[in-house]
Amino acid sequence: MTMMLGAGDPPTVLPVAESAVADEPEALPQAVVDAGRSQPLRGCFVTGTDTEVGKTTVTAGLLHALARQGLRVAGYKPVAAGAVWQAAATGPDGHWHNEDVEALHAASSIELTRSEVCPCLLEEACAPHLAARLEGGRIEPALLIAGAHRLMPRCDVLVVEGAGGFCVPLVESQAFSEAPAVSDDTVAATPDTDWGTDDLAVALDLPVILVVGLRLGCINHALLTAEAVTARGLRLAGWVANRIEPTMPHAQLNIDTLARALQQRHDAPLLGVVSYHVPASAAAVAEELRIDAVLEALGLQG
Ligand SMILES: Nc1ncnc2c1ncn2[C@@H]1O[C@H](COP(=O)(O)OP(=O)(O)O)[C@@H](O)[C@H]1O
Numbered sequence: 001m002t003m004m005l006g007a008g009d010p011p012t013v014l015p016v017a018e019s020a021v022a023d024e025p026e027a028l029p030q031a032v033v034d035a036g037r038s039q040p041l042r043g044c045f046v047t048g049t050d051t052e053v054g055k056t057t058v059t060a061g062l063l064h065a066l067a068r069q070g071l072r073v074a075g076y077k078p079v080a081a082g083a084v085w086q087a088a089a090t091g092p093d094g095h096w097h098n099e100d101v102e103a104l105h106a107a108s109s110i111e112l113t114r115s116e117v118c119p120c121l122l123e124e125a126c127a128p129h130l131a132a133r134l135e136g137g138r139i140e141p142a143l144l145i146a147g148a149h150r151l152m153p154r155c156d157v158l159v160v161e162g163a164g165g166f167c168v169p170l171v172e173s174q175a176f177s178e179a180p181a182v183s184d185d186t187v188a189a190t191p192d193t194d195w196g197t198d199d200l201a202v203a204l205d206l207p208v209i210l211v212v213g214l215r216l217g218c219i220n221h222a223l224l225t226a227e228a229v230t231a232r233g234l235r236l237a238g239w240v241a242n243r244i245e246p247t248m249p250h251a252q253l254n255i256d257t258l259a260r261a262l263q264q265r266h267d268a269p270l271l272g273v274v275s276y277h278v279p280a281s282a283a284a285v286a287e288e289l290r291i292d293a294v295l296e297a298l299g300l301q302g
């Protein structure tokens, strides 16, 4: 069931790296949460008001901006759904291609393999727990947490991109999931309760940066997400306004409203307003981030 990324033939099941398989001996999810807390991570967890709001774009921009400060940065995408096999120009080699993984791989300032950037890459472009099910297995939380901890000793800052919005299911509870872990045939039991990206953020115990895709409805989505973040005991370190719609009416008024509400309710500063760019390159986005505010929000100053 476990495949190496870059293996010769296109795998028919989940392409994950053997080296990234965790060996958590205890039942989930408490053991997973404890594992995440045993050794603190440095960096942030980037979430968004929805899928397709600019998490990857802003994560790459953050990596670029932090690297320009002389920091060793690594992008981490624990779970990505939607991969196509890309054969090498010559020979039998190739790799599974996913836009998020490529973007974070390119924006990292340390050498990483694709499977280090993303230990759980699923072929089907749909909700991750369903993509895993379609591939005949399930996502293994311990693998996702272990992947972050493996990268930390090699970098100063880890920028983790979630999947979709903040509360996306990754593993369905025992009652629903009889399938084996997609990542490995050996590791832990299915948790008794559902386990999702919010639980992953808690297990990683990183401050959260919220990317708000500016469009109608984003104020509500941003405030709900901020509440969900802080209700789980995580710190909302700040937020980024992303102009995904170039012609959104009253965009600045929306930003002003959110800036006030998120500062007042969650002490979360605005870390930058990203304009509509085509392409929205990491370098261009980095220019629009308030790097001093980012460093302060992540406790990296001085
Ligand atoms: N500021 C922006 N200007 C123009 N296009 C953007 C901007 N931010 C994101 N996009 C585009 O919107 C799409 C979704 O962005 P992405 O960063 O992949 O979102 P997410 O990671 O939240 O799914 C991508 O095609 C991306 O290039």
Ligand SMILES: [Mg+2]
Pocket: 055, 056, 057, 100, 161
């Ligand atoms: Mg993304």
